[in-house]
Amino acid sequence: MLSIVEWILLIIVMVAVLGFYLIWQITVKAQHPRIVRNEQPPQVPLEEVSWESGGETIRGWLLTHPEDGQAPPVPVIVVAHGWGSNRSRILRYALPLHEAGFTVLTYDARSHGESGPAKALTGLTFRDDLLAALEWIRSRADLDAERIGVLGHSVGGFGSVLALDVGAPIRALVTDAMPVRFDTMVEAELRRKGMPAFPLAKLIGAVMLLRSGISRRFLNHSAPARILADNELGAKVPVLLIHSRRDTFIPPSELEHVAAKVPNVKHLFVEPEGHSVSEQDPAFWREVLPFFQTHLRTKRRLAASAASPGESI
Structure with a gap:
């Protein structure tokens, strides 16, 4: 059986994984705007x-x-x-x-x-x-x-x-x-979707860069x-x-x-x-x-x- 400490660690890991998954899905949606014909x-x-x-x-x-x-x-x-x-x-x-x-x-x-x-x-x-x-x-x-x-x-x-x-x-x-x-663009898209900038902007911004293969160094240079x-x-x-x-x-x-x-x-x-x-x-x-x-x-x-x-x- 798992100890109390192990249960707590397991719950923390599960919450972290679920949180990352949700942020990832929000980011995917944010990077695919609604198509306007x-x-x-x-x-x-x-x-x-x-x-x-x-x-x-x-x-x-x-x-x-x-x-x-x-x-x-x-x-x-x-x-x-x-x-x-x-x-x-x-x-x-x-x-x-x-x-x-x-x-x-x-x-x-x-x-x-x-x-x-x-x-x-x-x-x-x-x-x-x-x-x-x-x-x-x-x-x-x-x-x-x-x-x-x-x-x-x-x-x-x-x-x-x-x-x-x-x-x-x-x-x-x-x-x-x-x-x-970059932060202005992320926050603007969150406002468009009715989502709060804090704490989502930093998290979604990081995942956007990850999905797009863009480094912070390149972003700052651009x-x-x-x-x-x-x-x-x-x-x-x-x-x-x-x-x-x-x-x-x-x-x-x-x-x-x-x-x-x-x-x-x-x-x-x-x-x-x-x-x-x-x-x-x-x-x-x-x-x-x-x-x-x-x-x-x-x-x-x-x-x-x-x-x-x-x-x-």
């Missing part, structure tokens, strides 16, 4: 397009201007959605950019919309899906691979910054409502503040960071964190209330459209002084 395609000229990323099919829309007579190759802006979204939900960005004369590519990241699944979604999968989109653009003779802009919302913006760190051929980058700290600081020193890619001061899902302190570490980064705070509403502020388009027009409408790469990557607005 796309609405009807927008009523503009477009192509249904697809390519491969991580062995899965990525599906998207290429919004074009076949009637304008512009000689190819033409510049293109890629719009990357955030966690739990899809390509139709970010038409709020894509259609104004298309109306302004740009060819626009928008797509469903893996485990979103009509694209194939990912085993464990992370910022790296969003990065890799964007890199695959950029590679697909390079395969198109009618699209200019040297004039690619990217607009990334939330985790789509995070993945876009990670893409900068591996030399992605991005000519100009805009992020909106981007989380920049901090957007570090990447953007390196980008600014190299005067490589003009960047504009946008965040609403009234975003309670991904708080504006994320942009404040970057601005404190990279004081000259070009950024804009807007005022609409919510996480997916920045474009409703007139200031958003007053800055975004000229930003892309400046950096994408010329074949010549702008000098660092002309690009003004350090201007703060």
Whole structure:
């Protein structure tokens, strides 16, 4: 027979195993957002397009201007959605950019919309899906691979910054409502599911990294503040960071964190209330459209002084 001490140890082990199992299952669910199907395609000229990323099919829309007579190759802006979204939900960005004369590519990241699944979604999968989109653009003779802009919302913006760190051929980058700290992303997902941040955030965060094969060292090295600081020193890619001061899902302190570490980064705070509403502020388009027009409408790469990557607005 087991002694009292042995019974106590056995119960502790069983509780620990059960607790780990529950945390694992919660993490699996957290890394597989609810699939939101796309609405009807927008009523503009477009192509249904697809390519491969991580062995899965990525599906998207290429919004074009076949009637304008512009000689190819033409510049293109890629719009990357955030966690739990899809390509139709970010038409709020894509259609104004298309109306302004740009060819626009928008797509469903893996485990979103009509694209194939990912085993464990992370910022790296969003990065890799964007890199695959950029590679697909390079395969198109009618699209200019040297004039690619990217607009990334939330985790789509995070993945876009990670893409900068591996030399992605991005000519100009805009992020909106981007989380920049891992703990912020985990806590936001727990809030989305109505779960308490304490004590789950640290536990689930650790299991997320374990499932994804990401070390803490790599995670710390992939901090957007570090990447953007390196980008600014190299005067490589003009960047504009946008965040609403009234975003309670991904708080504006994320942009404040970057601005404190990279004081000259070009950024804009807007005022609409919510996480997916920045474009409703007139200031958003007053800055975004000229930003892309400046950096994408010329074949010549702008000098660092002309690009003004350090201007703060």
